Amino acid sequence: MASPSDSQTASSLIETIQLEHVPSSYTVLVGLFKDVSNAEFLQQQLLGRNSEYEYAFIDASSVISRIQVLAAVYKAITIHMSGSMKTPNVHSEIVCSLSPNNNISEAYRRFGITPSSSKHLIIVKVLTPLPAITTTTTSSSPLTPQAVHQHLFANVKGTPTPFTDEVLQSGLTDWAKVRKYYKLNGVGWLDSIKDESLRRREAEVLVLGSMALRSL
Amino acid sequence: MAKTAQWRKIHPPPPPPAQQQSEKPHEPKPETEQFPLPTILTYPSSTPPTLITQGAEARLYKTTYLLPSLPAALKYRPPKTWRHPVLDARLTRHRILAEARVLTRCRRAGVPVPAVYAVDEGAGWLAMEWIGGPPARAAINEWLKRRKEEEGGEGRAVPVTGKEERDKQLVALMRRIGSAVGRMHGVGVVHGDLTTSNMMLRPWEKGREPANGYAATGEGVGDGLLDGDIVIIDFGLASQSTSDEDRAVDLYVLERAFASTHSRAEALFTATLESSYKETFKQAPVVLKKLEEVRMRGRKRSMIG
């Protein structure tokens, strides 16, 4: 058994993030797991609509920064609030929000979990407010952040790692993919920026722009 | 369309959360009482949004995006009660989208404009990168004022010809304006409302001044007042166009606006703008020829009018 201090450090690797301009009734939990060995199992749970595994599993190789993920979460929450979701739940909506276009299955393939290529996973859980009218069927008690932590640590076979830009930049991002997905290859001036951090910042805002104008 | 409807039947979205209505908005501040906030800004944030301007069509708020540390400009087009609601919603949607598209197009092409962060065309808002620093207009006016004070303040101010050593910072700024406009035109965007109010002067980060001589530092009027990159904003009237006539009109509007807000530097501006515009835009000579025609028409009109 892990000592209390161990579980505390592990737990702190799943962050609770209060996004700006999001009702406080939404709670966002994010964690990064490196070297995940049971991606296939996790994907099976998604495909089987096992509600216990209702997470946004994001392939970290398609991600260049924290902000990119948070922007997708934010967009998914606003879509959830407006009741205009085009996918089953807020978590699938997060994966689709990373995409610069409206092709849902392509978005799952490129930004979601795939057993063959997903090694490092960013996992997001959004605890949403209870629906106004709850049908009386077995409405299980609402999830707590602690329950989410426990479930993730018990079922994701990988190494919890701080979800920071530095970690993403330490070889997790697959630039060739990101360039292809967000059509950054034709952007010559980007390549000519010598300062690495400036180049990343510029790439990041181009990615945000593509995500914001998805479908439009 | 039909596909989406079907998908929804199988996966009905959950009913809107009850909290949506009952979520406590920020205590309305005196200034916002008059102008109700867009719903998105009523949700909690680390700092309350501030109303920066209330234009005829749009309101601009300074706020945050995602994190307390990321400032953002939110442009909101409130519903117009005198217009038919369906028509109004369509027009607003259209304008927000058009502005967001032009901004992302420019940014991608390396034209200095704010990056787009998020768009909700249905709700009538667009969130973009916050550009620190004053509008170019304010900086230029302050600079001209200080220059006049240096002259002793008595009598007519000496026109700025650009010949004097002390004026080189203004010349450098004008060059930066010309090259920004040239780059914008070069990627097929016409602004529609080019003025020095629609350009921000973003302070340089340490060690990132341009190396092409367009940053005149050192001695001069109002030390450092005119330092910074030109960032073009307000694409509310912009369009994607490669017409030389449209481009010439853009330049003409800027020239007239400059003449009326900073008349003492008018002649200098025209000359500097033209030369720096040429440097960043291949087709400049054709546009500048058109500009001559547009000027003529303008003069005739003002003689008749």
Ligand SMILES: Nc1ncnc2c1ncn2[C@@H]1O[C@H](COP(=O)(O)OP(=O)(O)OP(=O)(O)O)[C@@H](O)[C@H]1O
């Ligand atoms: N991205 C930004 N960062 C910082 N300040 C901004 C930004 N965008 C606009 N502003 C400030 O807000 C003012 C108004 O913005 P803008 O010119 O886009 O609106 P507007 O003129 O009211 O719009 P429109 O002409 O489309 O109706 C600007 O003059 C500037 O001072």
Ligand SMILES: [Mg+2]
């Ligand atoms: Mg304006």
